[in-house]
Structures are given as structure tokens and as C-alpha cells.
Amino acid sequence: MPGNSNGVKRARVNESGISQKENNGSTSQPSKKSKTVSETSKLSDTDSKILTELEEKFLCKHPQEILDFFNWAKELNPKEPTKAFYGVNKLELVGVFDYLAGKFANMQISEKQLLTHYRFVTDLPEFQTLFVYDGGRFGYWRDFPEEAEPLLVHISHKDEHFPKLEIAGTSNLLCAIYFLLKDQAHLEKYAKFFPETADLNGFENLISDAQKARKKKAVGKAMHGVGIWVPVKNDVGYRPVTDNVASFKKDLITMGTTKDDAVKDKMRKKIMETFAYIQMGNDELDYGMGLEFGHDLFVSGYECFDKMAKNVLATAYRLLKRENLGKILEAQMEIGRRRENVSVIES
Template sequence: MNSKKSPCPYGEKCYRINPEHLEQYDHPKRTKTNDRNSTKILTDKKTKNPLITNYFKRTKPNESGELDDEQKKIIVNDHLKSPKTLCISKKSLDHDLIRNLHQKLFLTPIPDEIFLFWNFCQQISSKQPEDAFIDALGIKLVGPFDLLNNKLNESHVGNENILTHWRYFYDPPEFQTFAIIDTNCRNNHLKLESISCDYHLGYFRDDPTDQKPLVVSNDSKKSCEIHAEGDNIFATFHTLLSDKRFKLKNNNDQYNNLRRKLETFAEENQINLIDKTKHEERKKKVNAPTLHQFGIVVPMSDNNVGYRKLPITDNNLKRSFERIINLNDDEQRRKCSSVKEIQHMITLIQYANDEKDFGMGLEFGIDLFDAGHQFFHRSSKHLLKQAYELLDRKNFAQIIHIHLSDDNRQKQWPNLSAI
């Protein structure tokens, strides 16, 4: 017997449990093994890291496949916040609306190239554009693309935890993940021996207002290092389609076919797939490499005010961090002579801030963050929030505050030897 209810506008993606909604709309049956609302969380089984959170873990079913009472309450409350929940159609996207929503959720502007890249992905996979590169590269689109496929909407505005959506431990506020390795593809299809399941791609902004961020990558199970990938998302995926690390064990025709389609689309839309001009221009502006090696960029005045060097080399700094981390507990760490060096550095940073050399605090705050041990979290959080506010990058201050909050910090971070 056919249902007299109207079909739910969210289709299989609907996760509302409001009785009035269920009574008003008809919902297709969903199997537990293909529930697209239960996004997989990538964590190291032994250390439960390095992913801080996938926002959708809040509604992840338990082992029986059902949501517990607390999770149901969260979902209901989310939708009660916004009775007229925004629905973004995959077929017709309101770009201005999405730009506004991205700014509210992530505190940064969404790059215009995202919309064009989504159009290309829809040509490859009309039903699931976020999976357009799954078969060829084992890579899934997440983060800002979750707005385009309606996984994120107005009902999520106002919850600070959204700032850690697909944020990995070694991702500073400047890094925003937009693509991850799909663990199933890595295990079953791809030659990724040199890449862990925590490899991810993202945008890097030196300032939260940057409209055209660079594309970078990090494999946080291996190290805190951030690597340059491309000037735009098209150039990055074009390069990855030539990378032997991602090559399919079989089916090279499919691999090459996708590359040709990307080249054709780029030519039609006048997209540069080769140039790395923006990365090269940024290199000239880098004040210090920091432990993640991608460096920091702060504005400098005509009389060279804005940044001053730390009175310690990166190698010596790493050795100091190692000595502290290798001790048995925090009580011993606080007595370590290397901690006095860190405290002295923080004192010097206060002097630097008084003279408007704000980059020094930013550099050392990033270094403490990259040390990867919670013993340094409090100092890192203090220095970074201070530096971002002084540099008029207040949105980054808010992101690091949530990233290093007590709820998100893990007891075991990757060891410093990974740096």
C-alpha cells in the first residue's frame, strides 16, 4: 500500500526523529550498513588519535546500530533551535547562502573554487559527488563540502564544536581539512604503504580572512609537518592523479580517464593545473619555518617591526621538548631545567609583544602545539590566543581555544619523535 505522506525533502539523509516530522513525511527505509549520516571517525585504535573530531560523531550509532537516548536528545534539540532548517539542494546551490553559512560555522570564507570543483565532481558522480575520487584515489571530500551535500546546515550554527569538524591533532587554526583518505579504499584497493589513514588535504590561511588559501597536506600519524600541494584544488588533484602512492592496483583506464576529464574541465574553465606561483610567493614572506615546516607569515613594518627570532634553534628546541616529554609525570617535568628555558622564552615574548613583534609569540606557540604533548597545551593555548588577537586574527584564537579545550584534548598524542 502506497504511503499518503509527502516524501521527506531530506530523503535518506534525514536524521530527524521529531514525531511531528515523522508523521508528516514519508521516509525511505535505510539499512544500518549504509547509513550516510553515520560518518566514519578516523582514529588510531591504540592511541585514539590523531583526529580531534568529526562533528557527526555526536550522532554515531552504537554497536546495535541505534542511537542512544542522549544522542536522540541532541538531534531533537539541534532541530528545535531552527524550526525552518535550511535545506541545500545538490542540484541548485545558493552560493551566497553557503558563503554566509561557511563563515558562521568555520569562521573563514569559503573559496570560490569549491563551487566549481563541486560541479566537476557532480559530473563524475551525480548521486555522491563527495565520492568522485574514491575509486581512483581513495579520497573523500569532507569539511566545507559537507555544506554542499547538506550534511551541515543552519541548525549547526552556534555549536562551538563544529570548529573541530575534521580537525586533526597537528592541524593549527590555519589548516582546514577538505579531503581525507577513505580507510576502506586504503585497505582494499590502493597502494598506500607510504601513507597512513590520517593523511588529509586542506586549505591553509595565514589570516582567517584569506579568500584564496593555499592547498596543503599532513599525515598526522607520521609527523606534524605540513606540505605544500598546489595553488588550487584542481591542480592538487591533478597532481595526485599522477602520484604513484595513490595508483590503483588494477584498472589504470579508470585512473587515466578521470585525469583526462579533469584536464578537459580545467581547460574549459581556464584553470591553471601547473603553476605554484602562490606557494613560491608565500615562501618569500615566511618569517620562520616552525616545527611544522610550513612556516608563519606576519606583517612587517618598514622599520622591520613585527617579528623577532627565538633565541634557540629548532633542533635545540626539539631536544628540550624531548627531555621534558620523556620524564615519567608532570611533577618531574615541572622540575626539569628545560622547563625553565621555556618559561624564559615566554618572558621574552612578553617583551616582544610590548614592542609589537607579535610574530615571536605566534612562532613559539605553534612550536609548543607541534610538540604534541598535553603538558604544553596550556602555554601553547595562552601564547596562540594572545598572538592571534594581537595580529587581528581573532577567529583563529577562537579555533585554538576549542581545539585545546579539556573536552577535545586526548591523553595520548603522537610522540615527538614523529616530528
């Protein structure tokens, strides 16, 4: 297990602008577009082993930026790197960064507990929380576990039900820092949180490009706002859950909040009709329909939909061959979506 001194001590310069020294001491300027590791630099054996370990523990692929960003955090705060950015809206590094910091070294926790560490009530298996701050959280979004270039997503803590997910950047984690500071009148006051090689003027375009790319790639109108992605060929793979998303959302809210048994029965009947269409869609290979329906039920945050959301999503992940997302879902439901403390360290 990685500890406080594991780090990738000599990671390379990449598009994030996080400048680390090579053995020859050379540096390079960051580019504005996110690239895969193979396009930037060859992984060291140490990096490769750590990334493989993270994939085994958290059941999803992690990009090089995770390690480069953690190295930068250790430069800023060697004693407590997970609080290196606390001066930015009390932002803390959590989740996989707690693992890299060695915080689990002397703990006896199960694999499922690790998978649920910093997983909030409405966090879908596709979302992995990396940062929390006083107004929300940031994390990676992966449509499938093996995705090499996840998107950075922001979620506000103000919405208990149907939280909106906002694309905040590429896999470049400095985008999160910029995202929180972009409206500051004097951004230069926070320059210490960025490496000297980081192009502050380039982040706006980086975020905008990521948002445009997602809009082009995504299908459907999932209620969380970032859409879903499934392979669609010859119009097979996806069909809309409903023609009226607003009306369907209203039905879910009514079902989740009403105390009137008659109203509840009426809503239950309507939702079960939709569920029947989902099963029909699966039979006709439109697996994206079930995925979107499961997402909507899950992010509603209403406990009455937990069982159906689990069943629908588990089926969708199996049919789409995204089994590790199903394992994350199973862990979250078994440990408890609504547990009092999202951190297994503090629980």
C-alpha cells in the same frame, strides 16, 4: 543550511578548469595562475549567499573554488559527491563539504562542534581539513581568517608529532588530485577525475609557483614547515624564537617524552625562559614571535604543552586582530584536541 540539491547549479568556468555551463552555454579555458573571484567572474546571488553562510559557520572566508569543486564532485557522483574521488587513494571530501552535502541537516550540533569537525590533534586554527585519504589529508591554510586566496596544504598521517606541512597548490582544489597522482606512470588512466578543460600539464607549475610564493612571503622557521606571516615594518613585527631551531625542537621532544623528573624540571625551566622572551617580544610589538612559538608548541602534539600553547596563541591572535582564529582554537581545546573521533557526524 545547504542540502544535497543546494549546490551552485550553474557556476562558471574558472582557473580550476572545472567547466560549468553558463546560461548561454559558453565555456572558456582555465589559466595556470590562481585568481580572485572578482578577476574571473561575478558571483551569482546564490553563490554569494552560500559563501557568506560558510564564513559565518566556519569563521573564515571561502573562495569560489569550494563551490565549483563541489559541483564537479556532484557531476562525478550525484548520489554521494563526498566520495566522488574515492578511486584516488580512497580520498573523501570532508569538513565544509559535509556541510554543503547537507549531512548536518538533521543533527543537533553546537557551533563549536561544527568548528572542530575533522580537526585533527595537530591542526592549527590556520588549517582547515577538506580532504582525507589513506595516507594523510589536504586542507586550506589561511594566515588570517579573511584571506581570499588560501593555500592548499598536504599533511601526512604518519607523523604524530611535528607533522610537516607541504604546499600542494593554490586554492584550486584539483591540485590535491594531481598531487596524489603526479607520480603515476600512466596519469591518463585517471583523466576521468579531471574536467576536460583542465590542463594536466599546468598543475606542476601551479604547485611550484605556490611553493615559491609562500617561501618568499613567509617569515620565521616554524617547525611545521610553511612559516608564518605577520606584517613587519621597520624590523618591527617579528623576531626569531630561537637561533637554534633544531636544539629547541629537541628540548620540546625531551620535555614531552621524558619520565625523569629532574630532566623534566630542567626542560621546563628552559622553555619558561623562552616564554619570558615571548612576553618581552609582545611588549615590543613583535607579535610574530609569540605566534611562531605557539605554533611550535601546538604542532609538537605533546599534551604537556596544551595549556601554554593555548595561552600563547590566544594572545597572538588577539594582538594580531585574528580573533576568529582564537575562537577556533577555543572550540578545539574545549571540545578536546584528542577526542577519539574527529568527525562529529560519526561520534
